Amino acid sequence: MSRTDEPQDQGTSSGNDEKSVLYGGTSDExxxxxxxxxxxxxxxxxxxxxxxxxxxxxxxxxxxxxxxxxxxxxNTYEDDLAESLEELEMMRQAHAEAEGESFEVTEVNIEENYVGFEEHIAAGRETYQRFCASCHGDQGEGLIGPNLTDQHFMHGGSNVDIFQVLTDGVAGQGMPGWENSTTPEERAQLVAFIRSIEGTDPPDAKDPEGEFVERS
Structure with a gap:
């Protein structure tokens, strides 16, 4: 007696092709x-x-x-970062040197091309607020540093003298040099701004320090 519920062989089917892919009968089963x-x-x-x-x-x-x-x-991340910073510093120094070589640090150049020019005074004001206001006051009245609105100077009062102080700083009095942080033109613009505030007599100005230098 045969069992009618016995499962059929998967390789054969009454209603299906024996070579059908569904039953694994082809080469690409x-x-x-x-x-x-x-x-x-x-x-x-x-x-x-x-x-x-x-x-x-x-x-x-x-x-x-x-x-x-x-x-x-x-390279590690730290190595790549150090190399990138070194390359950036070399590019900055090369740019500063190239610009410094073309900039003429003379009394005539600063006086005739920067002092009294509104665009340079405005640019110098921005640079002043970034680097100088914390010691000399927002209006140049003097805080830790001396008053910049009078005509008394501790290290010379010519345009070149002021430019050199901005460049080299005054180590004995705690003023850093800005040669590595500013371009020669930015320092010339600072001179133009300092000249523009001479005689403004802001409130709470410090007493004069240094020698009086008369401007012609």
Whole structure:
């Protein structure tokens, strides 16, 4: 007596082609040759390019880890940052030197091309607020540093004298030099601004210091 509920062979079917891909009868089988509770399993391997890409990524990860941890094959973030900062500093110095070579630090140049020119005074005011106001006051009235609105000077009162003080600073009195922070033109603009506030007599101005230098 035969059992009518016995499952049919997956390789044959009364209503299906025996060579159908659904039953694994072709050369490029899509189905595995077994089933689980009637559920058949696809044979769907990963594409070759994806597998090669995976292994290449694994190999690169190993190379990168060894190279950055134990050898000097690969720069660390700190190394790259240090090199970038060094390159930036070299570019800044080269620019400053090139501009400094073309700038003529003479009394005539500063007087005739900067002092009294509104655009240079305005630019000098901005530079003054960044570097000088904390010691000399917002209006040049003097705080830690001397009053800049009178005509008394401690280190010479000519345009070149003021320019050189801005460039080199006064180490014994706590004033830094701004040569590495400003361009020669910015320091000439500072001279123009300082000249523009002479005689303004702002409130709470410090008493004069140094020698009186009369301006012609």
């Amino acid at each position: 899509l189905m595995q040759g077994h089933s689980y509770d009637g559920i058949q399993e696809y044979d769907n391997p990963m594409p070759g390019w994806w597998v090669w890409l995976l292994w290449a990524s694994v190999a690169f990860a190993i190379f990168y880890f060894v190279g950055i941890t134990y050898f000097d094959w690969i």
